[in-house]
Amino acid sequence: MFGKPHLRAISKMSTSSIGRKIIRSYAIPLTTKPLLVYGNGNFKEKDTGRIFHMHGINFASNTKMPDMPMQTTHLNAEHCGLYEDGDTVSFVGKPFPLSECYQHISRIKQCGFNTIRFVTTWEAIEHEGPGIYDLEYANYITKMIQMIDEVGGLYVFIDPHQDVWSRFSGGSGAPMWTLYAAGLEPRNFEKTNAAKIHNHASDPQNFTKMVWATNYNKLASETMFTMFFNGTIFTPKANINDVNIETFLQSHFIEAFAFLMQHIKNEIPDVFNSCLLGIESINEPNNGFYGLGDLNEFPHDQQLRLDETPTPIQSMRLGMGIPEEVDIYSLSMTGPTKIDKKWCDPDGIKAWATDEDNHDKHYGFRRSKNWKLGECIFAQHGVWDSSTGQLILPDYFKVHPETGEYLDETKFINGPFLEFWSKFKTRMREIDNNMFLIMQAPVLQIPPNIHNKTKYLDERMMVSIHYYDGMSLMFQKWNKMMNVDTLGIMRGKYFNPIFAIVLGESNIRKSIQKQLKNMAIECYENVGYSIPVVITETGMPFNMDNKKSYDDGNYESQEGANDAIMSALEREQLNFTYWCYNPDNCHQWGDLWNLEDFSIWSKDDLTGFRLNGGNSYDEWLFNNATLRGSSRSDGDIESTNSHSDISINKELIKETTRHLNTPLPGTSSGYELNSFNDLKLDLTDGIRAINAIVRPVPILINGDIKECQFDTKKKTFHLEIIKDRFHESVDSLPDIITIPEYHYNNQNFRIKVSSGVFEIRHNVVSQWIEWDHSMTNDRIVELDIELIENYTNTTSSGCIDSLKAFACGYL
Known part of the structure; x- marks a missing residue:
């Protein structure tokens, strides 16, 4: 106390x-x-x-998973209803029951945070089927924002979160029906190597660290992002309900979040003039296959290779049930290292849905006649021959099929991604002209060059970027002796990654600060110096050194790592929302999602403190506060109303x-x-690494x-x-x-x-x-x-x- x-x-x-x-x-x-x-x-x-300085937190990472039935990524897919309950889940109660809201919001305030990036998903809103919105969930979110406004002192913006497209492809975000709309069968992803899914791990506790992120370069995620952003270019035959799959998916995504924002506006319009800042576009978008030079080779920027790592054409063959010998990788300081090979045999099982699956009838899909189910959509466009396995057009995604223009990630960001942003911006402005709209380009990439382009800009806009220290993230260790310049490697600054090595803790901290500064400068130069830049994700894992801290209670490494990030943000005076707060975090499973463990608070670090309830925030404060100078034991208070x-x-x-x-x-x-x-x-x-997390904050200057x-x-x-x-x-x-x-x-x-x-x-x-x-x-x-x-x-x-x-x- x-x-x-x-x-x-x-x-x-x-x-x-x-x-x-x-x-x-x-x-x-x-x-x-x-x-x-x-x-x-x-x-x-x-x-x-x-001047307001944003010192925020992502709240909360457990909202990636449904509350009913209870889902986490370490639960066995066959026993937890992963697929059977995919349409009927409920996210009401995530991040927590409303009765716990005052506690968690007040704790965030006491830690010095003044902004919440509220994590939610497309699946939470539209899980039952296209156009069917969960009104109970919208009411739940609306009530929570109302309670945050009642507590006061915290701004909020909505984060439409996704990771590698969907929890059915190893991450979070989109509802299951989107995969069926694309002609895929998520039940077969693990068998066909279309995705690496924690729910299918034979030993979930030893699931490879960060392997979930490799799904960005596997068939399921790459197909979905290719269709979502570039379906009209690369899959023109994929028409559903009289529109291309690109239009179908984008319109449903945008309308789902338009429904949520409009519902909030209808029910509690005053929060748009107080605590509710606005909404982000989409978390960590990806270009899919767009710009890929040769389907026989790994993309040059695919630095993350772990476990079985098929090339793009191998992914397509495996997706059609064709066996492949696949390289196995591990990660070292100098990058991915091939350590073995593995024969992968799907036994004829395909990652693609068939007519017999009856999903089209269930969801009301009307598919074009020249889109054949059970067949790889890219084979149907002549990229390869699914009967022989022969690759026909290795540069299909590198050359625009109509213009002949060479494509790369820069053109993706300034082309298809920017057009999506324009649609998102236009629709959200129909709901509210004054809320902030936050554009997020692909991770660690330079945002689009839209300086002075009024179609994409207005005075109520921000730019979002993410930064994580690659070494600490991948090896889950705070190495004070050696690190690498992650951004420098991404920008091609070094002829050899060995030259990106940084030695000594002082230099490591300076390197992190410089990387953050340079990322912000890139945003200002491309979007405009008058547009606020917000680091909407950065943080450090807490399960460092094989969870040693959970045994001895010594969080020195975590404090050093988190202070390095926090100090860099402070010194550069960057607006940010830290990743993350998770009310379900525990020592065994971390954030209960792919073994990540980033939460600054854990219930397993509590010492037995319990709180009363309350029908209003004032009542809750009276029920739980003590007079200054007095004390009580943790067991003195029972949970009660x-x-x-x-x-x-x-x-x-x-x-x-x-x-x-x-x-x-x-x-x-x-x-x-x-x-x-x-x-x-x-x-x-329960706050971990508290000496680094809890710090003085200049908020109004x-x-x-x-x-x-x-x-x-x-x-x-x-x-x-x-x-x-x-x-x-x-x-x-x-x-x-x-x-x-x-x-x-x-x-x-x-x-x-x-x-x-x-x-x-x-x-x-x-x-x-x-x-x-x-x-x-x-x-x-x-x-x-x-x-x-x-x-x-x-x-x-x-x-x-x-x-x-x-x-x-x-x-």
């Missing part, structure tokens, strides 16, 4: 007020309100002009108020107490941040601001910097400012600084926080000691 906090008001007040707490109603450091885009690509509050607990807490508050409303030594007035502001609630139990640094070991914090003279005035509101009580409590710290005056504030879950430097002439102002030893309470010394503290520039 937190120790006794301090709230002393050294601010713009008369001398007689010093030593007395200023009475204010229950407050939060950030009140969500409409944001505008500042000229240099920053966000600013519309009414105050203060009893109203008797509220009256008991209120009586305690009244009694404490009576005692505190006596004059303090050296003052002429009493110490008045606001019931909310004199309560505390510690929700950090009058100017541009020149420098921002937090030392996780010394707990020092340094902030430099270049003042924005244009927006500051006598009536301007102060800067807001959250300072977590986990680090700064019991008056164990000193704050120094170069100019201006400040006040330390707190509510039940947050502590922050309000710093007013509007009346100073300094162009650059600085704030420092440091821990101190044997720091005495100036409150009991009265006005004189308080003035002394003020004169010294600290509290």
